[in-house]
Amino acid sequence: MTSLLAVYRRELLSYVTTPTAYVFVAVFLFAIGLFTFQVGGLFESRRVDLTPFFAFHPWIFMVFLPAVAMRLWSEEARSGAIEVLMTLPAPTWALVAGKFLAAWTIAAAALVLTAPLWVTMNILGDPDNAAIFTAYLSSLLMAGAYIAIGSAMSALTAAQVVAFVLAVLVAFLFTAMGLPMVSDFFRGAMGGGFAEAIARLSILHQFDAAQRGVVEIRSVFYFLTLIATFLGFTALAVDARRGA
Amino acid sequence: MLLQVEDLRKRFGRRVAVDGVSFSLDVGEIVGFLGPNGAGKTTTMRMIAGYLEPDDGRVRVFNIDVAQDRARAQQRLGYLPEGAPLYGEMTPWTFLRFIAETRGMSKDKARVAVRRAAQDASLGEAIERPIESLSKGYRRRVGLAAALLHDPMLLILDEPTDGLDPNQRTSVRDLIRRLGKERGLIISTHSLEEVEAVCTRAIIINDGRIVADARPAELAAREGGLEAAFRTLTGGEKAA
Numbered sequence: 405m406t407s408l409l410a411v412y413r414r415e416l417l418s419y420v421t422t423p424t425a426y427v428f429v430a431v432f433l434f435a436i437g438l439f440t441f442q443v444g445g446l447f448e449s450r451r452v453d454l455t456p457f458f459a460f461h462p463w464i465f466m467v468f469l470p471a472v473a474m475r476l477w478s479e480e481a482r483s484g485a486i487e488v489l490m491t492l493p494a495p496t497w498a499l500v501a502g503k504f505l506a507a508w509t510i511a512a513a514a515l516v517l518t519a520p521l522w523v524t525m526n527i528l529g530d531p532d533n534a535a536i537f538t539a540y541l542s543s544l545l546m547a548g549a550y551i552a553i554g555s556a557m558s559a560l561t562a563a564q565v566v567a568f569v570l571a572v573l574v575a576f577l578f579t580a581m582g583l584p585m586v587s588d589f590f591r592g593a594m595g596g597g598f599a600e601a602i603a604r605l606s607i608l609h610q611f612d613a614a615q616r617g618v619v620e621i622r623s624v625f626y627f628l629t630l631i632a633t634f635l636g637f638t639a640l641a642v643d644a645r646r647g648a
Numbered sequence: 649m650l651l652q653v654e655d656l657r658k659r660f661g662r663r664v665a666v667d668g669v670s671f672s673l674d675v676g677e678i679v680g681f682l683g684p685n686g687a688g689k690t691t692t693m694r695m696i697a698g699y700l701e702p703d704d705g706r707v708r709v710f711n712i713d714v715a716q717d718r719a720r721a722q723q724r725l726g727y728l729p730e731g732a733p734l735y736g737e738m739t740p741w742t743f744l745r746f747i748a749e750t751r752g753m754s755k756d757k758a759r760v761a762v763r764r765a766a767q768d769a770s771l772g773e774a775i776e777r778p779i780e781s782l783s784k785g786y787r788r789r790v791g792l793a794a795a796l797l798h799d800p801m802l803l804i805l806d807e808p809t810d811g812l813d814p815n816q817r818t819s820v821r822d823l824i825r826r827l828g829k830e831r832g833l834i835i836s837t838h839s840l841e842e843v844e845a846v847c848t849r850a851i852i853i854n855d856g857r858i859v860a861d862a863r864p865a866e867l868a869a870r871e872g873g874l875e876a877a878f879r880t881l882t883g884g885e886k887a888a
């Protein structure tokens with residue numbers, strides 16, 4: 405546990421002392437604003453709820469969070485510092501979890517920075533604040549899944565850009581499995597039942613109710629499973645380096 | 649016995665890097681690893697430190713099998729990787745604190761340990777400056793301090809004096825000699841003079857195999873100088 409916290413603190417420190425994280429968060433805020441107002445038409449809808457805002461989270465996270473997570477392991481491998489880390493008597497899972505939690509904290513900070521929107525809603529009208537709050541929590545949980553994907557891809561390569569591209573690809577697959585263009589492909593290839601099952605396993609599908617502030621245990625379980633799976637994969641990939 | 653290495657083997661693809669290395673090490677010994685570039689020194693040290701898994705053979709640190717109980721073995725050894733990779737954006741102080749805490753030390757213990765190790769490695773003023781702004785020699789010393797933090801009985805140092813100026817080199821050698829009195833050390837180096845100056849034992853590795861394991865003076869007497877011994881044993885006669 406001491407090792408996990410030490411890794412977490414170091415990772416967080418390196419996020420806040422290098423400019424990259426600030427740039428990513430700024431781009432995230434800009435993108436979320438652009439989508440919410442221009443594409444989602446938050447004010448045109450004349451409703452005081454944040455559904456148009458949350459609806460874009462999967463799409464923006466899909467790019468933003470792989471960018472945040474890409475350095476987690478790639479940078480260690482590139483600089484060689486991974487040799488220092490892996491010759492310390494700390495279990496791999498503690499290193500993996502510490503790094504993951506640091507990146508997740510950056511995601512949480514980015515979400516907190518969207519709060520002015522929520523405040524504005526309360527000035528303009530009377531939104532369902534409990535629903536918005538739970539939607540925020542669901543979004544944070546979903547962010548964890550995207551970061552776990554990014555962490556796993558980062559453990560595969562010393563090149564951050566490669567890690568980023570791989571993570572966006574995998575993230576896209578998990579996000580959009582339910583979209584007609586993707587599920588049509590599966591329907592053609594594997595039959596309708598399979599396409600249905602796949603669609604239900606997509607992040608978009610799982611976040612659908614959540615973005616309206618409805619908490620479904622199934623979805624919570626789904627995101628936790630994604631996080632655990634990809635962090636487990638990260639640990640395997642990190643440990644596999646010892647064999648090479 | 650501090651360290652027992654038995655028939656260690658490692659290959660990368662078709663290339664055999666380490667090909668049946670065996671030796672053991674006791675308290676009070678300072679072993680110098682010698683050998684041409686690509687001989688397998690770093691690979692051997694990495695396997696001892698638990699960074700790489702051997703394809704075959706066994707490493708035991710205080711009788712703990714590294715393959716079976718890696719963390720427990722790693723608690724008992726200090727390792728300086730080749731080139732001393734570090735986190736550039738940290739200062740030596742925060743970096744060493746991080747290493748100490750990742751090793752499981754409490755904050756108070758870590759603070760004491762970092763002070764002591766920084767002093768042993770003579771970090772001086774450099775301890776507050778970002779690592780990326782430090783000279784190569786100081787970075788090497790930060791790496792050395794990191795290896796000494798938990799006061800291990802066994803130290804594996806991969807080219808500890810590489811890139812140091814003559815003054816720093818002397819001070820690191822003094823440190824190594826001092827540490828060697830009640831610990832066991834393995835240092836790799838390309839400096840034969842260094843082996844003669846600090847090591848109680850020289851192991852020459854060529855093509856992944858040990859070709860000589862003796863006291864430096866013995867080896868030098870046998871072949872008419874350590875340099876001649878190195879050249880004959882590693883097949884470098886023609887180049888000379």
Ligand SMILES: Nc1ncnc2c1ncn2[C@@H]1O[C@H](COP(=O)(O)OP(=O)(O)OP(=O)(O)O)[C@@H](O)[C@H]1O
Nearest residue numbers: 648660663665683684685686687688689690691692
């Ligand atoms: N990760 C790796 N992947 C592939 N080959 C490797 C790897 N690490 C080492 N090798 C190869 O194994 C052999 C031994 O390398 P090693 O680094 O152990 O030599 P060395 O004795 O430390 O050399 P030097 O004096 O240059 O540091 C070399 O042929 C090297 O190319």
Ligand SMILES: [Mg+2]
Nearest residue numbers: 689690691730
């Ligand atoms: Mg080497």
